[in-house]
Amino acid sequence: MNFDTIVLTLVIIFAIFGLLRVFIGPTIWDRLLGFSLFSSKVIVAAILIGQLVDRTFMIDVAIIYGILGFVGTILIARFIERRGDI
Template sequence: MFALAAIALFIAMILVLIRLFAGPSLYDRVLALNSFGTHTVLFIGVLGFLNGRPDFLDIALLYALINFVGTIAILKFFRYRAIGDIPRKALEDEG
């Protein structure tokens, strides 16, 4: 059963990669990248159970946190063109 889940996740990851490179907009590509990260977390977890190594879940959890923070950082960069503090003037121009 886990082997079938691993194969299905691998196929889904390939489809998400196709969307990543062919996405019509920037936000579609960011969403595809986030989805690829989520599929990777699931794939690591399933592979851990297939190999009898449930400690892979710790690695999957760490990768999920990195994926989340990375996605937020990328979206913030595309919106404000800066990763650090946002100048007050930029915030006033938006509102």
């Protein structure tokens, strides 16, 4: 195993922790924070995968996913703020 695969494995483990926070978070804000954490780890994983397979278009995929994750987090937060707890 080289350094890149070790880092990718750690990022995937941290992403799983983010998903656990989404599923078992006691409040809706904890779940939103877990979603944001998972989104950021997916971005890092996409860039690392692009580095491992030597494909530069993965950076574009990571940027697009980052924008979608940010917009999703903002929309969910605004929905919760206006409508209350889900």
